[in-house]
Amino acid sequence: MRDFLWKIAFILVAAIIWELIRLAGGYPKLLFPGVGSIAIALWTERLDIISKTLFSLKIIGMGLIVAIVLAMLGTFISISGKFFAEIVTDLMAIMHPLPGIAILPVAILWFGIGIKAILFVIVFSAVWPLINHFYTGFRSIPVNQLEVGRNLGLAGWELAMKVMLPASFPHILSGLRTGWARAWQASVAAELVFGAAGGQGGLGWYLYKKRFMMETPGVFAGMLIIVLIGIAVEYLIFAGVEKRTVRKWKTIIS
Amino acid sequence: MSNLLTVSEITKIYESGKRKVVGVKNINFCVNKGHFISIIGPSGCGKSTLLRCIAGFEKTNNGKISLNGRPVTKPGPDRFMIFQGLDQLFPWLTLKENIVFAMRVVDKGRENFNKKAEAYLELVGLEGFGGFHPYQLSGGMKQRASIARALSVRPKLLLMDEPFGSLDAFSRRAIHQMFLKVWQKTGVTVVFVTHDIEEAIDLSDKILVFSQGKLKGSIENPLSRPREKDIPAYRSFLLKVSDFLDEECDGCLRLEEPSTVGAKLAF
Amino acid sequence: MFCFKKQRVYAVLLVVILFTTIFSGCSRKDMGEAQVMAEEKEKLSTIRVAKQFGLVYAPLMVAEKIDFFSKYGLKVEWLTLGSGGTVREAMAANELDVAFMGIPPYLIGWDKGLPAKIAAGYCVTPVSLVAYDENIKTIQDFKPEHKIAVPSPGSIQHILLSMALKKRVGDPNALDDNLVALPHPDGAQAMLAKKDVVAHFTTPPYLFEEMEQPGYKVVLDGFDAFGQDFNFNVSIVTQSYHDNNPQGYAAFVQGLNEAMNWVNEHKEETAELLAPEFKIEKEKLLKYLTAEGVNYTTAPYGLMGFADFMKEAGYIFRVPERLSDIAWENILAQVGKREGGSCTLEKIQWSK
Numbered sequence: 046m047r048d049f050l051w052k053i054a055f056i057l058v059a060a061i062i063w064e065l066i067r068l069a070g071g072y073p074k075l076l077f078p079g080v081g082s083i084a085i086a087l088w089t090e091r092l093d094i095i096s097k098t099l100f101s102l103k104i105i106g107m108g109l110i111v112a113i114v115l116a117m118l119g120t121f122i123s124i125s126g127k128f129f130a131e132i133v134t135d136l137m138a139i140m141h142p143l144p145g146i147a148i149l150p151v152a153i154l155w156f157g158i159g160i161k162a163i164l165f166v167i168v169f170s171a172v173w174p175l176i177n178h179f180y181t182g183f184r185s186i187p188v189n190q191l192e193v194g195r196n197l198g199l200a201g202w203e204l205a206m207k208v209m210l211p212a213s214f215p216h217i218l219s220g221l222r223t224g225w226a227r228a229w230q231a232s233v234a235a236e237l238v239f240g241a242a243g244g245q246g247g248l249g250w251y252l253y254k255k256r257f258m259m260e261t262p263g264v265f266a267g268m269l270i271i272v273l274i275g276i277a278v279e280y281l282i283f284a285g286v287e288k289r290t291v292r293k294w295k296t297i298i299s
Numbered sequence: 300m301s302n303l304l305t306v307s308e309i310t311k312i313y314e315s316g317k318r319k320v321v322g323v324k325n326i327n328f329c330v331n332k333g334h335f336i337s338i339i340g341p342s343g344c345g346k347s348t349l350l351r352c353i354a355g356f357e358k359t360n361n362g363k364i365s366l367n368g369r370p371v372t373k374p375g376p377d378r379f380m381i382f383q384g385l386d387q388l389f390p391w392l393t394l395k396e397n398i399v400f401a402m403r404v405v406d407k408g409r410e411n412f413n414k415k416a417e418a419y420l421e422l423v424g425l426e427g428f429g430g431f432h433p434y435q436l437s438g439g440m441k442q443r444a445s446i447a448r449a450l451s452v453r454p455k456l457l458l459m460d461e462p463f464g465s466l467d468a469f470s471r472r473a474i475h476q477m478f479l480k481v482w483q484k485t486g487v488t489v490v491f492v493t494h495d496i497e498e499a500i501d502l503s504d505k506i507l508v509f510s511q512g513k514l515k516g517s518i519e520n521p522l523s524r525p526r527e528k529d530i531p532a533y534r535s536f537l538l539k540v541s542d543f544l545d546e547e548c549d550g551c552l553r554l555e556e557p558s559t560v561g562a563k564l565a566f
Numbered sequence: 567m568f569c570f571k572k573q574r575v576y577a578v579l580l581v582v583i584l585f586t587t588i589f590s591g592c593s594r595k596d597m598g599e600a601q602v603m604a605e606e607k608e609k610l611s612t613i614r615v616a617k618q619f620g621l622v623y624a625p626l627m628v629a630e631k632i633d634f635f636s637k638y639g640l641k642v643e644w645l646t647l648g649s650g651g652t653v654r655e656a657m658a659a660n661e662l663d664v665a666f667m668g669i670p671p672y673l674i675g676w677d678k679g680l681p682a683k684i685a686a687g688y689c690v691t692p693v694s695l696v697a698y699d700e701n702i703k704t705i706q707d708f709k710p711e712h713k714i715a716v717p718s719p720g721s722i723q724h725i726l727l728s729m730a731l732k733k734r735v736g737d738p739n740a741l742d743d744n745l746v747a748l749p750h751p752d753g754a755q756a757m758l759a760k761k762d763v764v765a766h767f768t769t770p771p772y773l774f775e776e777m778e779q780p781g782y783k784v785v786l787d788g789f790d791a792f793g794q795d796f797n798f799n800v801s802i803v804t805q806s807y808h809d810n811n812p813q814g815y816a817a818f819v820q821g822l823n824e825a826m827n828w829v830n831e832h833k834e835e836t837a838e839l840l841a842p843e844f845k846i847e848k849e850k851l852l853k854y855l856t857a858e859g860v861n862y863t864t865a866p867y868g869l870m871g872f873a874d875f876m877k878e879a880g881y882i883f884r885v886p887e888r889l890s891d892i893a894w895e896n897i898l899a900q901v902g903k904r905e906g907g908s909c910t911l912e913k914i915q916w917s918k
Contacts, residue, residue, distance in 0.1 A: 075658045075678055075679050075680060076658055076659060153752075157761055157762040158713075158746055158748065158756065158762045158763070159713075159762065187384070187386040187387075188384075189382045189384045189386050189387040190386065190387060190389060192356060192374075192380065192382070193380075193387055193389075193401075193448075195356065195374045196354065196374050196375075196376065196378075196379055196380050197376055197401055197404045197405055197452065198374070198375055198376055198404065198405065199404060207400075207404070208389070211389065211391045212389070212390075212391070214391065239747070239748075245743075253719075253747070254719050256651050256655075257650075257651050257671075257674075257718050257719045257720045257721075258674055258719065258720050258881070259651075259654060259674050259675050259677075259678040259680070260678065261678070290391070293432070294390045294391045294432055294434065295390070295432070295434035296390050296391070
């Protein structure tokens with residue numbers, strides 16, 4: 046929480062510096078909108094921003110769920126045999142460095158223009174870091190804990206859910222963190238590059254529209270919301286989960 | 300006296316690439332119900348391998364293992380293993396939850412898990428520690444909790460792979476006394492692997508001596524319980540076992556079996 | 567309360583110092599007057615122009631290839647930029663002196679204080695909404711599931727569609743949820759593949775290509791929507807270039823006029839010259855260059871006609887009161903100012 050307050054304080058200080066520079070430099074509103082005009086844009090556009098934010102969160106949520114399921118399947122397959130492990134690690138090595146946005150053209154060819162293409166980009170961006178972390182997590186489970194599970198008669202899916210999942214939770218959590226961040230970036234980037242289809246769009250589309258309407262304060266307002274959501278998810282969700290799990294269990298070095 | 304565990308003609312060979320390493324070869328022995336058997340021998344003599352075969356973690360290449368007349372094919376809660384490593388408790392659960400978890404998995408219909416878990420914790424001298432997470436405990440306490448968890452699923456056979464090997468001398472002495480009491484109280488059959496001759500003498504009814512993957516001999520323990528260390532009978536038995544070991548295992552140092560390296564890492 | 571750790575305070579200070587140095591470095595106020603003068607003088611002979619690609623830019627491409635500017639002592643720096651949005655941003659940041667864009671995107675920039683005015687009209691060319699679905703004959707026939715491709719929000723195509731919707735349906739935003747922002751080539755590709763979109767608001771050559779397909783028809787003609795002819799693009803020049811480089815400005819306008827005229831008088835040579843650039847056959851290009859409705863001209867058409875509608879529909883917040891608010895003096899001189907009622911040239915600056 047203290048960290049959270051610190052971040053807020055940092056933003057306030059940054060806003061003051063911003064305003065000072067703007068006033069000192071005499072920059073036009075077009076390039077360097079004042080904090081006040083950004084605040085006004087935030088307020089007058091609040092309904093639009095809220096609906097765009099909800100849309101972004103919805104589509105990222107959907108994408109993340111699909112990516113998590115795929116990553117789990119991929120991980121289970123890869124730990125079930127050396128042959129699959131090699132395929133998955135090779136695929137990961139090839140796909141992981143590829144930015145999700147780079148496959149947008151392919152996504153449009155396959156899924157057309159619309160939500161499906163953006164979803165595909167989100168899933169693609171999130172799934173590789175997820176598999177990477179899940180796989181590392183599963184590989185680093187202490188042998189003794191696995192064998193206790195097997196000794197109790199657990200096998201297959203049950204062993205995975207009851208023992209492997211919690212035992213690799215520190216890695217899973219950092220995977221989810223990376224996955225979330227990449228999904229969030231991908232959704233904004235995809236919409237910024239290619240816009241939105243049929244009136245539906247998230248914050249990326251909001252930025253795109255504001256940019257084309259040359260409403261610079263609106264662009265900054267959208268960016269501010271993107272940053273704030275990033276901070277909120279980190280501090281209100283991930284830090285909370287971490288405190289209740291891996292920090293409580295001391296399975297990570299804090 | 301009834302025969303609980305029968306091991307006949309067990310052979311286990313590890314293959315790593317083209318190299319073949321003999322784990323154990325043509326092992327035969329029986330364990331009576333309620334008995335406490337120790338297996339001793341130098342590192343890499345195959346004693347852990349044998350234990351893992353009995354537990355069902357390893358497939359044997361030849362021979363038969365049966366418990367109460369039924370062949371062993373896969374791991375199961377009727378033969379519960381306790382490892383040397385201090386990481387065998389699930390870190391995301393408290394001690395009580397660890398035990399309840401085990402009971403729930405094995406015996407779905409049973410109730411009063413919480414109460415029973417507390418009773419098992421009391422049995423190993425951990426009353427009041429049920430709400431602690433593993434990281435909050437000393438090594439000795441962790442091993443006690445592991446024993447409590449193992450007993451909670453009411454196994455017929457406890458397989459112990461140097462369970463006290465990572466503990467300091469003081470914790471070891473205390474845990475020995477506790478464990479003997481628990482053994483007598485529960486009547487569980489124990490197969491105990493160690494490379495510490497004194498530990499084997501202190502605890503067990505019979506000592507099996509292993510070397511180079513082979514069973515070299517079986518020595519009945521003549522000492523009565525509770526065992527006193529400062530009597531001549533103890534010292535002469537200790538001498539007898541040591542001599543036997545020296546004779547059988549002269550210069551027989553080998554590499555560790557590959558499969559147990561991970562499990563033996565001390566934390 | 568939380569404590570400010572020493573390192574953090576240092577870190578913030580460092581950021582402050584960095585910010586201030588970076589931005590004060592950019593500030594022209596800090597530069598000496600003489601230095602600015604010297605810099606402007608040096609710029610006299612050069613002009614930075616955003617290069618664009620498309621049939622409508624044929625005169626610009628010819629001007630680059632044949633070089634109509636150097637004889638006036640003008641050196642053109644051709645810059646390739648991405649979308650129309652980038653072009654406007656580059657002008658606002660004074661990275662660019664001249665750009666070509668539709669009147670509505672210019673008005674959006676002007677509304678927000680983009681310091682630039684129109685220096686020349688740039689061509690009159692058909693702009694039409696094409697559809698292939700036989701059930702779609704007019705703009706009233708679109709259903710919610712029908713997607714319509716336009717190049718971007720606020721583009722001339724988007725505004726024309728809104729104007730037509732206001733006239734015929736009463737609501738300029740009636741089809742906003744149907745719109746998809748797609749650059750012309752992507753839109754044309756989607757149309758030809760009959761995938762994702764059922765209609766495309768576009769210009770030549772994409773318009774011609776789509777119309778060559780059986781069953782593709784014009785649902786809305788841009789001139790009908792506007793009420794008369796209008797410049798598809800206008801050439802805009804920044805205030806600072808116009809004020810500081812009058813010779814360069816004059817040279818650019820005259821060079822552009824020459825290029826425009828050369829294209830009109832040499833369509834075959836133009837086709838030959840540009841066919842490799844467009845990667846189509848010379849004959850096809852000639853056909854496009856001579857198609858009905860295509861008019862290569864620098865005359866101003868309909869400059870004031872979009873503003874009222876755009877303000878009413880909420881795209882801009884103010885309208886230019888007189889032509890001089892948005893056009894430089896050469897345009898004003900061409901249009902003239904007839905005493906006792908507007909002349910034809912004055913009238914055609916407004917939509918009907």
